[in-house]
Amino acid sequence: MGHGGSSERLLNLALERFGVWLRSIVVCLCGALGIVSADAAEIPLAASLLVPAFLACGVRLYSLRRPRLFPSALLWTLDAAVLVLTGLSQPVLGGEGADVMVEAMVGISVVAFQYEWATRPVAGAALAALGAVVSVLGDVFSSPGQSPDLVPLVRMLIQVGLSRAAYLIVRALARAADRSAAVRAAARREMEVAAARRATEREYLATLHDTASATLLMVSQGDGRDWTWLPPRARQDLEAMSAVPGFETGSVDLAALLGCVPEGEGQARVRLKTYIEGPLAIPSGPGLAIFNGVREAVTNVARHAGVREAELRAWTEGDGAVVELSDAGRGFDPESVPARRRGISGSIIGRMHAVGGSASVTSQPGTGTCVQWRWHGRAPASQAGDGAQATGVPRPPRAQVQHTADVRFIRGRLLYGTQLAVLLISLVWQFTISLRRLVVHQDLYRPAWAQTAAFVCLAAVAVIGGAYLLRGRRIPPRVRGWSLGSVLAVSAVCAFTLPPEQSTAAPDWAFGVVGWHALFLLADLRVRVYAAFLGAHVGLNASSVFLSGAPTAAEWATMGISTIASCGFQLSVGVLMTNLLHGTAPAAGTAAAREEELRTRERIHEDMQRDHKERYRALTATTVPLLVGLGHGVLSPHDEEVRLRCGVEAARMRRLFAESDAVLDPLLNELRACVEVAEHQGVTVSLAVRGRPGEVPVEVRRELVDPVAVILGRTRSTARVTVVWTPLAVRVSVVSEDCADGRGTEGTGGMEGTEEAAQAHGRATDAKVTVERTTRGGSVWVEAGWRRPATSGVDLT
């Protein structure tokens, strides 16, 4: 990942801000202090050096807000200028105080540069080298003749190296977090895309059921009735079929929509008594789902309830809406409705689930029927869950849960990274800078063994904590408590076995290092706790100094600056860590979630369009021309041949709906769907199955069942449908009287037409389904066969 994932990107940003602010504050504070404490004669010169340095810091701070305003070469030059100017100010200010101050300013600046220029390590390294040169020159100019002390220089370079190493560790973990987040996001995306596709599929099938399928079924059953409604309805159905579902946006007034629910006409008219508390503004997705469901339910009242009126109520509930349609008709037992009947399961319940709402049907034989739709604003736009959803139970928004999990994960990785980095700093610092000081100043300690024991104790704390960390475990609370106590004891022992005038000076090896040990132990707690520890640490040292007599103002100043340079810096790192864990991690999680959502939406959009094209193409060859003909009056519903074709298409659609059922024997299920349409038309169908069912791919099933749909759709008497499974093949056959065959050329033409259509139906597959057709007298026998793959033919029973 060239530009890195969201964690890495935001980590770099946070570190840059940290580096710039830390350095600017230190330079400005120490510089101001230097100017104030300088001799009056030196002030103009010192100010002319340091004020431009302050301005350069200001520009750099401003550049944080406008990242692209300044070229990075200019920013680097400004940073170098700050270093040079502060270094030059050392001989100007003069005195020991100035030495300490400038050393602190340069030392902290070169560390800060490693974060400020984290993504350009060469620039950071060049600034560190410049800092080293500046501090050497500063020493040379301020105390001419003395050879420069190399020890502070080496110390500075160690600190720079540690800063860079710490950054690399944290970045590696941030990258790992980004990578694994990306992997999990990809898996999640697949799931969501699949769920969205299923939901759209359901919606599309429900729409087909209520529009084209219903229309075709009516035409195929119809006789001498009034067909004036048909052309506009057929045209509407065409529009509904070609519309891509799932892309409705904005909100609608449900009250207005419900006012348009058609009551039906003539015999099928249902008088609706409406009691609607409008307006009911809800998103158009759920709004249309409710509207379509109510439309279907009203036609159900006309068809099945045996009454001519129903009550339609709608009201708001919380931030959602409830719609209820009730009748006092003959009712039914919802349990006894077969799964293939889609009026209730698809048009009413499935459709509401697809948009995140719920619907329920309450009925008993003899007590009327009540259908209720519920939608609440909380519900997410898409959801994978199926099955009945208890209303009124708040569901945790899935995206929110996911987001929290992501943040927790990123936070965990960043915490681990920072702990590792601080552990490294603790150990390296203790065994380089501190160890040297301890060894060199052995003769100053009273007693010396106490300091050595303290050193060993501190090393043990780091090693024990490091062992837990490297094994990927959290440090147990008891261990943490003991470790912290030990660190504080080390601080006390070292403070009280050191001559007070040496406090915070070179022999005080412990003062600068215990803070790192404590930070490593307290990294996951609030920064307040760490600040309290540092307070105690500084308090112990101050009290040891105080107990041996009040120090002079100059001593106070030197100690103060040393304290700020070490403990202040450590505290700022503690603040940075808190910031990373509680600011950067959530931001990274949010950014990742947003990116993922975009990608998911893109994928869903693409897939839906493709799916829709596929589905639509499956119907273009057969259903669409028929609806176009009916819609524009070219085909007449009075024509028996047209009605037969409508029957065929209705059966085909039922087969399409049955495709998405989860059943053990999908082939039989799809055949039954076609058989049901025929039985609806009064055809007596016998269905017999022989052999052991096996797997048949959906595109093969389409071709196997289609001839049955065609023959059944064209018969008005009896038919025999069989499925024969042999180890080698599956054979689907239908025998019937063909109504159209006795009608001469016109009928034959019609038959050929549907067979061509059947070909088009199964186009673009190399399923190798063979269709054989035999006619004799009025009988027609069509058999579709498919050779099963060799492996599935083994029968072990």
Place this chain on the structure above:
Amino acid sequence: MSMSDNAPVSVVVVDDHPAILSGVEAWYAASRRPITVVAAGDSVGEAWTAPGSTADVVVLDLQLGEGGPAFGSLRRLVDAGRQVVVYSMRDDEKTALNCLDLGAATFLTKSEGRDHLVEATLAAADERPYMPPALAGALGTNTRADRPQLSLREENVLIEWFQSESKELVAQRLGISVRTVNSYLDRVRIKYANLGRPARTKASLVARAIQDGLVDVNDL
């Protein structure tokens, strides 16, 4: 057993459903060759006691009362040398194959009764093979290890007869005569009889088929 094509046939019908009994009697009454129902009732006892005990053919409903399929009754009747036409509500291949194994003359589902019961009864009386479509479907998809070896054509004829229930349609599709279709079906039935449980009825079925030139001894 009479060889005459017009000799009257006596039948005992064992079925626990009165409507079925009266339907069966009506179909027999319409037969050109006289078929007399000498006894009828809801118990297998009818076939063992006079006058049922001497009937040429036993028509047996496999599902009597609350118990499971009456395979035991079928076995005892076959062992006694009776010609049994199993007449069942059950339309599954397992039951059909079991009945054939036990030595039933043929297996008919109740939905096939109108078209096939009379012919099946006459065939049983004459010890000729008879293959109704449901049984053909069961034999055509039989995958048991002990099944007889069938030729591809024989298997095809079985399945197509099951599918279309019309020998004319099968003959037309395969470009053969209805007679040939019949001989394929008969041959399959003989192959099954030859492999089945030793029983007098089976032996006579095979002997009769060889005598009629339906199969060659070498084929078996």
